[in-house]
Amino acid sequence: MSQDAVAELAGAVAAVLDRGLSEEASVAAMRPAMDRFLARAGELPAGTSQPDADGGAIGHLLYDDPAERFHILSIVFPPGTSSGTHEHGCWGIIGYVAGLDEETRYRRVDGGRGDEGCVLEEVDRVVHEPGTVSRLLPPVEMHHRVRNPGAVDGVSVHVLCRLPESHPHKFYDREHHRLLPYPFRRLPGDLVRAEVELPETGA
Numbered sequence: 001m002s003q004d005a006v007a008e009l010a011g012a013v014a015a016v017l018d019r020g021l022s023e024e025a026s027v028a029a030m031r032p033a034m035d036r037f038l039a040r041a042g043e044l045p046a047g048t049s050q051p052d053a054d055g056g057a058i059g060h061l062l063y064d065d066p067a068e069r070f071h072i073l074s075i076v077f078p079p080g081t082s083s084g085t086h087e088h089g090c091w092g093i094i095g096y097v098a099g100l101d102e103e104t105r106y107r108r109v110d111g112g113r114g115d116e117g118c119v120l121e122e123v124d125r126v127v128h129e130p131g132t133v134s135r136l137l138p139p140v141e142m143h144h145r146v147r148n149p150g151a152v153d154g155v156s157v158h159v160l161c162r163l164p165e166s167h168p169h170k171f172y173d174r175e176h177h178r179l180l181p182y183p184f185r186r187l188p189g190d191l192v193r194a195e196v197e198l199p200e201t202g203a
Contacts, residue, residue: 059192082147089168090161092136096128099154106143115179
């Protein structure tokens with residue numbers, strides 16, 4: 001996609017944020033811009049639709065806001081790969097560009113808010129096709145998993161709050177009922193990858 005199209009989406013998002021709306025109203029106001037962006041999805045540069053060199057999932061950074069309010073990623077999930085169940089601590093809007101993405105939504109049912117003792121239950125599962133849009137909206141719509149159930153790479157464009165390194169992102173450790181840090185790491189070549197941080201164990 002041309003830089004003009006990325007700049008148009010970024011400008012529209014920035015203009016919405018300048019209005020000081022609630023997160024829910026802001027995400028709703030961003031939807032027309034995302035729809036326009038998806039209408040030109042065939043212009044996405046080939047490089048930003050490619051998986052990682054090792055064949056795994058990867059994000060391509062398209063834009064980061066100079067005011068550090070948001071960033072835009074093109075995320076690629078090869079067939080059979082998954083994000084794992086995770087939490088986004090603030091808003092986001094996702095447009096689906098190519099392939100299929102199965103999004104499973106969860107809600108927290110343990111009554112807590114901390115990282116320990118977290119229990120999630122599935123509430124919805126949708127397979128997104130190109131041209132569809134979903135959102136992230138805490139506290140109810142903040143836990144999900146993305147998996148590619150198809151035979152070709154799944155490509156989606158994510159507009160997420162804050163910058164990659166400051167985006168509040170946690171991985172759900174189902175076995176131990178806890179949330180672990182799952183920060184986005186900036187890599188060479190404008191690549192971004194989420195990596196789980198495991199707690200240190202004593203010797």
